Amino acid sequence: MRKAVIVLGSLALSGVAFGQLSAAARDPATVQKIVDARVAHYKQIGKANKAIRDELGQSSPNLATIQTNASVIEALAKQIPSWFPKNTGQQPGVKSEALPVIWEQVPTFKQRAAGLAGAAHQTAAVAASGNLDATKAAANNIGAACKACHDTFREKK
């Protein structure tokens, strides 16, 4: 049993090491999978944001729903930098809107992601406090944080 764990563990570790070594030369299909996975993650953020927006459009918004979805966004936003391993941007055979500037300005990129996490955290906090007007203002900052990052780091259509 213990042996099996060690074998599995070392297999996993070598997998990680292999992944890092081959980071510079992934084939397009593998890169596309990474791109698709992060697009799916972003859609989860979009979905949660829509849930907040829809709630705020109601005559009496449910602040608990807003708080839940803001926390979802906060958790996802904290992961954003990890969705962008090196060499997973635009390249032949890969469809992506992630601009090269992401990897050229990593600190700024991380800062923008943190900005979204912060806005979402703030929204969840004020929603928990029960203040509707403050929640609305905070929720608008989520959208602004999305836009601030997209304007610089995502390809314009």
Add this chain to the structure above:
Amino acid sequence: MGGRGRARRSIKLWDLPLRLVHWSLVVLLASLWWTWKSGQTQLHEKLGYITLGILLFRLYWGLVGSSTARFSQFVKGPRAIAAYLRGGSPTSVGHNPLGALSVLLLLGLMIVEVGFGLFTQDVDGIEAGSLATYVSYETADWARGWHELLFNLILGVVVLHVIAILFYLVVKRDNLVSPMITGSKAFDEDVKAPRMASIANALVGILLSSAIAWFVSKGLTL
């Protein structure tokens, strides 16, 4: 009889509301494209609701407006269209049987386009049409796909529309543009003047269509 020697008689063909609808749709189509292209989503939305109001008014006017605006007057079946293509139809006062198809196609496409726009969300799920709140994130994304596709279709039909007008101008020596600006057109033949609807009638239509468009823009809530 007829021919060049005869004085051409000018009659009122298109009423003012119809011309305003036509030219505002031209301006709106260009502005809607530009506001989308330049990322001015909120303005794009507002213009969309105005377009909705104008299209609703055109539907109203197509039922109870001046005779040249009414669907029942200018929409013809395939037999009439075939006869028109063979050149065997009497002079059309207003839309000819073939042009009627272009009107229906453009109006229909624009109505569906605005319809999808109401449920469309931007790629970030930040801005959305007023009715997107009633559908899921996935459906609102799906609506955006159609909203984009249909716009290109509309552009295609607009190009056809303009080519047809150029064809009438150059080949058939029939200027369709100036009547759409001035409202009047000169005919060689004796034709029956269209019956023009009243201003009060137009005001009722404007009021009704604005009210409905407003209500829709507020997400069907008061």
